[in-house]
Amino acid sequence: MFASRPLTISKITGAFIVEPNKDDDGTTLRLDELPGIIDDEYINSEIIDVCSALVKVRPKKPKDARSRIIHLIH
DSSP states (O other), X not given: OOOSSOEEHHHHHHHHXXXXXXXXXXXXXXXXXXXXXXXXXXXXXXXXXHHTTTEEEEOSOOSSGGGOEEEEOO
């Protein structure tokens, strides 16, 4: 996999709220699904617990959890 920029927690959180429309080929943003706070608890429960076999999140403690980088391990 290749990307021009690192995949951050903030970016993947935005991707999680996109849902395909069943009526057409478009998508819908489920803004009500955005978390109020992106912190270690959110990262552990919503990203690492779900995708732990596929990703690692680094670094452990930046000032802003949203800027932590997701690394694909497979």
